[in-house]
Amino acid sequence: MDLSRKWLAEFVDSPADDKEYCDAMTLSGSKVEGVTVEGTEIRNVVVGKVLAMERHPDSDHMWTCQVDAGRGVPLQIVTGAQNVSVGDLVPVALHDSWLPGGVHITAGTLRGVESNGMLCSYKELGMTDHDWPYSVADGIFILTSDPDLAAKHPKPGDDVPALLGLDDHIVAFEITPNRPDCLSVIGLARETAATFDRPLKLHNPEVKGTDGASVAELLDVEIENPELCPRYTARMVRNVTIAPSPLWMRERLRASGVRPINNIVDITNYVMLEYGQPMHAFDFSCVEGGRIVVRTAREGEVIQTLDGNDRRLTPNMLCICDEHKPVGVAGVMGGANSEIVGDTAMVVFESANFNGVSIRRTATALGMRTDASARYEKGLDPMNTYKGVQRACELVELLGCGEVVDGVIDVIASDQAPRTVRLEPGKINALLGTDISEDAMRAMLRRLDFTLDGDTIIVPSWRSDVEHYSDIAEEVARLHGYDKIPVTLMRGETTQGGFTDKQQAERRTGSLLRGMGYSEIITYSFISPSYYDKIRLPADSDKRNCVTILNPLGEDTSVMRTTALPSMLETLARNYSYRNKAAKLYEIATVYKPVAGRDLADERPMLSLGAYGAGTDFFALKGVVEQTLCALNVKNVRFAARSDIPAFHPGRCAEVRAGGVFLGVLGQLHPLTCQNYGMDCDVFAAQLDFMDLLAQRAGEARYEPLPRFPSVTRDIAVVCAQEITVAQLEECINRGARGLLKEVELFDIYTGAPIPAGKKSVAFNLTLRSDERSLTAEEADEDVHSVLTLLERELGAVLR
Template sequence: MNLSRKWLTEFVDIHVSDKEYCDAMTLSGSKVEGVSIPGGEIKNVVVGTVLSMERHPDSDHMFTCSIDAGTGAPIQIVTGAQNVEVGDCVPVAMDDSWLPGGVHITAGKLRGVESCGMLCSLKELGLTTHDYPYAIEDGIFILSDDPDLLRDGLAPGADVVPLLGLDDSVVEFEITPNRPDCLSVIGLARETAATFGAPLKLHTPKVRGTEGETVADILDVEIEDPDLCPRYTARMVRNVKIAPSPEWMRRRLRSSGVRPINNIVDITNYVMLEYGQPMHAFDFSCVEGGKIIVRTAREGEVIQTLDGADRSLTTNMLCICDEHRPVGVAGVMGGANSEIMGDTAMVVFESANFNGVSIRRTATALGMRTDASARYEKGLDPMNTYKGVQRACELVELLGCGEVVDGVIDVIAADQNPRTVKLEPAKINALLGTDISEHEMRAMLERLDFKLEGDTITVPSWRSDVEHYSDIAEEVARLHGYDKIPVTLMRGETTQGGFSDKQKSERQTGALLRGMGYSEIITYSFISPSYYDKIRLPADSALRRSVTILNPLGEDTSVMRTTALPSMLETLARNYSYRNKSARLYEIATVYHPVDGQDLAEERPMLSLGAYGGDADFFALKGVVEAVLAAMNVRNVRFESRSGIPAFHPGRCARVTAGGVELGVLGQLHPLTAQNYSMDCDVFAAQLDFLALLEQRAGEARYEPLPRFPSVTRDIAVVCGDDVTVAALVDCIGRGARGLLKEVELFDIYTGAPIPAGRKSVAFNLTLRAEDRSLTAAEADEDVKSVLALLESELGAVLR
């Protein structure tokens, strides 16, 4: 919304700079986007009177003019314009002057004759014939042709910027959808008066009308769907005289970004800008049957709108019709069949209120967004239609462009009872964290035209956004000043912020993985059902039972993932297709498992790892998983060979457990899975249940002092069957020791002669130590004997 500060002074007097005004309005809730001065680029352009004209001695179309520009002595200017005569008052760009667009004018010579400036056209001043209809578009702007300018006085040397009203400050406001009342000069004047504590000067339109026939004798109005048209107000004007609007009205329209057209059309636009009430004027002679019917369009109806385009209407579009056809699309644009023309004699002024949702849908469907539809779609005040039509008729009489027919047609279906809200100062202060007195609150609300009786607030009809005490609190806060509200912690016991234990663990794990060369990715939680086929998930797998999205963006994003593996592999495959030689990625991804009998799914975070290229292999990935588990202080971790997972290689996959609880799986992808992702290299991945990791932590790490007594080491090599895992051997060694064993480290696995076929040699380094004494060799040997005995009895592993 563009607001002319000159226009604003008609309703409220404030004497502050543009910056002070904009800062105050923004702080009170009316956000200012910027300020512009229409003539801000025009410098040193003045009124000049043509004293004499002579033909240029070296040109057949140029003139040498003597100009009185208020400098004491006449100046000489050469011009090629053919519409200038002696006695004309014209805009003169003096030596060292500036015009819009950064045009710099200096004195010089034209074909040998000195010229001390330039006579200006409309275009050179940034104006058009819509601003000054009498002017010649491609000629010099003759100021003295405008009676309004003559009346104001055209003294030579006067600055043309204030003379043409180009010294106005135009403030651009960003109006939020909940404040359609501010899409008007009066609405912003109310905000200005409330912000600065100044009195608001509102004018009640007065219409004299004419005696005799009334509008009800000429026109009838019928509303078929009151829900779509809560109010329809109309008046009529006869003996219309179509002509340009006066200069003051054209200036105000121009400042607001609206092009002047003619007096009748300009009046409707003027009222829309002043009151925020869109209006439409149409030729009554085009209304067949003398009746206006507000109804939805019938199947197959077509209307040619004022822009000359044929619009096909649908049965849910609200139209303004006569007895046979539409004459306008309600709230959007009028029809060409009822356009105001030069010979129009009788005009109907329509000031109506329409359902905002209906107007928005119609405008969107037709691809038409007009100033009227932009206002209607936000929901306007139905009580404003009468004021709007009265103001329009008042302007008709003021401009002398017609005779207003007596009477008003006003069909009302809207609820006229005002909304009320209870004033609750204590709750408002508690919500805002302030200590504003009730007296101050009342004064603020009264400045906004809220009526108070006791603790009951009557909300103005134009404030449809105020329904609750919290809305009242917002009004109090913005007038009190957001900058004056102290910054405090929330009241209550839980005011101290911070990360939860889970959040801390996620961040620590992420930092650890990044330190090991992994990059974090963030993928969508919704995937395509076909992703399950790419990881070779069986048709009867429980993981295929996904939560389906009701309004998906498409088939590729139609279900919530139950496993994070497809998302990781899609990202790895994309990197591979971009010819990245290697990639190491991680994500703490959420998966969603449906719960029987519940609307919401169970959400669980998963730690997803993926790698290919470089030194990526099974044991490198296993080392990364071990580092994560160690950092989280997860104890009793076991890695067990796992087959039967279709996505993974049957011989290179392991299940990860801790304390008998399964944490996840890691391994190399099955070649067929990698092929589904167009990757012809070895790909490794791990999927760990992050909540399970948190649950298996052994608590906070505790400090243990360095041992006071030395340790004793023993190396043992045992021969066992090929099917015996190292994990089983390590577990057996731990149980066989008698409390002195501190560490077991594998350092060799050997097969071949002289080891029999089907068997292998596995060697370990054992570290033994007592906390209260130095071990003797005999004590260490006893522990080793106990370990060897258990290995042989349980696993058939014998000392080599």
């Protein structure tokens, strides 16, 4: 929105300079994009009076003029224009002057005759015939040809930019979609008045009218779709005279980026800019039956809009129609069949309110976004339609371009009751972290034209964005000053954010696994029921009892997974099919387990690991799981062989327990499972319940000082049955020690002669140490003897 500060001064006094004004408005919530000062490209151009003219001695079309430019001595200037006469007042670009586009004018000679400047046309001053409709387009700009300029009584030496009104300061605002009221001069004037705490000077339009027929006798309005048109207001003007608008109106339109056309069209644009209410004027003689119907288009209807293009309408597009045809696309553009032309005698002014969503869809479908549609689509104030049409008719009478017919047609098809919000100073201060008094809040809201009735705030009709106490808090904050609000924590029980314990564990796990070469994947939680067949899940398994999606995208995404293994294998298989030689993947995946008597499933995160390729085997995967559990401080971890899980190889699968709680399984996938996924290689996977894993953590790690006393090591090798596992031996060794054993490390397993058949030799290194004294050899030997005794008694393992 381009705001003319000259126009703004009509509604509020703003003594601040451009920088102060822009800074203050931005801090109060109206973001300024920049400031442009009109006429800055025009320098050293003044009014000149032509004193004498004679033919150029070496040209049959050029004139040598003597011009009074207010410098005391006439200047000689050569021109080729044919519309200049003695006595004319014209713009003169003096020596060392500048024109728009970086044109530099200096003194010189034209065909041997000295010329000390240039007489200018309005085009050379960066203007068009819309700005100066009374002047010649291809000649010198005769200043007195425009009656408004002549009324200023220009004289030689006057500054031309100031004379032409090119001294305005234009402030460009970025208006957010929730503030369509600020797409108007009055809306920004309200913001300016509130920001600087200055009185707002609004004008109530007054229309005298005539003593003739009433508008109700000439025009009838019907709204067929009230949900798309909450309000439609109209007035009529007769005996219209189409002519250029006065200079003051053309200046304001130009400063706002709107091209002047003629008085009637300019009035509608002027009201749109001033009030933010789009207006449309159409020729009443083109309205068949004297009746306006606001309805959606009929199938196959076509309208030629004012831009000369034929638009095919669809039944969801709102139109302004007469008894037989559309005369305009509501909120977007009028029809060429009702355009204001030179012989238009009677005009209908339309000031309506339309549904923003409908207008946006229509403008998008037709590919014609206009100034009007850009405003309507944001949601305008229905209460503004009456003021808009009254202002338009007031301007008609002010410009003397017609007679306003008595009466107003105002069809209201929606509830216009104001919105209310409760004033809650305590909650507002808690939200903002401030200590603003209630009286100060009330004063700020009054500055913004909010009405207060006790603790009830009556929201102005143009503030459709205010619905909640938090919106009121924002209004208070921006007028109080964001820069004055101290940096504090939010008030309340929970004021400090951070990661939960579970989130920290997930981040730590992910960081650790990535460090060990695993890449994170994210898979869909909904899968196909056939996935369970691919992992060879038994038909009676409780994991086949899934939560079924009511509106699935298809069979492949119809149930919520109860295990993350199929998702991991699908991803590994896809990598294998892409000829990736190796892959190591992990996911903290959510599984969904139905709970009897509850509508919602039990959602549990699972740590899913999968890998294939060089350097991957059962023990490598087991090491990754051990390292992960260690990093999360999970104690008392035990692994036990499993051969009853169909998805895994019966001889290369283990369950994981901690503190006696089952955490999950790991191992090599069964060859038939790999075959189901089209993978001709060894594949390894692990599935651990992440919540059970977290529950087994030993708490925060505690610092232990380095040992003060030396340790003693002993090596033992025991012969035991082949079926006894190393884990069983280690567990027995730890129980057999008498408190001095600190570490057990396996370093050898041997079978063959002289070890008997069905037996094996397992060798361990034992580290013993006391935290109180240096151990003697006898004390260390006693602990080793105790360990060997328990091994022989419980496992039949004897010292080799």
